Amino acid sequence: MAKGTLVDGVICFRCRHSTTPRTNIDAAGLLQRFRSEYGTATVDTKEVTEMLNAVDKDFEDYETEILLLQSRILYIKTQQTRLKEHAVDLRYLNSPIRKVPNEILLRIFDYACYRNLLQEFPWSEEFKFSPSTPVVDPLKHLPAMSISSVCARWRSVALSASAIWSRISLELSPENSRLQDRRFVLSGFS
Structure with a gap:
């Protein structure tokens, strides 16, 4: 140039x-x-x-x-x-977890989901007592929900395992636990 x-x-x-x-x-x-x-x-x-x-x-x-x-x-x-x-x-x-059989996954899920705590949030500050277990990390306290959200295969395996879904605890604040509507809705779960 x-x-x-x-x-x-x-x-x-x-x-x-x-x-x-x-x-x-x-x-x-x-x-x-x-x-x-x-x-x-x-x-x-x-x-x-x-x-x-x-x-x-x-x-x-x-x-x-x-x-x-x-x-x-x-x-x-x-x-x-x-x-x-x-x-x-x-x-x-190619990930190794894809090679794990569904039966083994089911055992792992069963072990991980020994307790599922579904808690009212936010917990009312007016009460003198607090919830039995303050839920800071919902993934830690709702492992069945977390596991079933990973992928389609894990969801299918988790939904087929009634044991992990039968261990869900529901905690409501005392004010809400007394409401008739709540008891009526929850009566279907007992």
């Missing part, structure tokens, strides 16, 4: 052909004209207008090319992200 020129040509990313700009950016030549030519008689306004039109068209072409390239970059980055996600999914297919 010669000094003072921005680009000798742009490679079209679609057809891979070089496009030649309409404008020759010759800063030295323009500087020479600024220094040597002055007055209205020395400047050909038609020539300058044509050069400005060519500059505008080149500028529009570059803007279009930039937008196309940015669009292409965005598409490629999106594809790259999708490939990374797909690779993670494929790695899950």
Whole structure:
């Protein structure tokens, strides 16, 4: 590239052909004209207008090319992200837990779900006593719900195990436990 020129040509990313700009950016030549030519008689306004039109068209072409390239970059980055996600999914297919038989999973779930505590939240501060076990981490106190939310296979195995669902404890604040509506609703669970 010669000094003072921005680009000798742009490679079209679609057809891979070089496009030649309409404008020759010759800063030295323009500087020479600024220094040597002055007055209205020395400047050909038609020539300058044509050069400005060519500059505008080149500028529009570059803007279009930039937008196309940015669009292409965005598409490629999106594809790259999708490939990374797909690779993670494929790695899950090879994970050791997928090789564990359902019977073993069932035993693990049964062991993990020795107690499920479903508690009213938030517990009313007006009462002098607090719940038997303050539930800070619901996943820890509702293992059956947590396990059944992992994936379709685990959900199927967990739902087939009546033992883990029969150990659910329900704690209500004393105020709500006395309500007739609550007793009526809960009577179906006894």
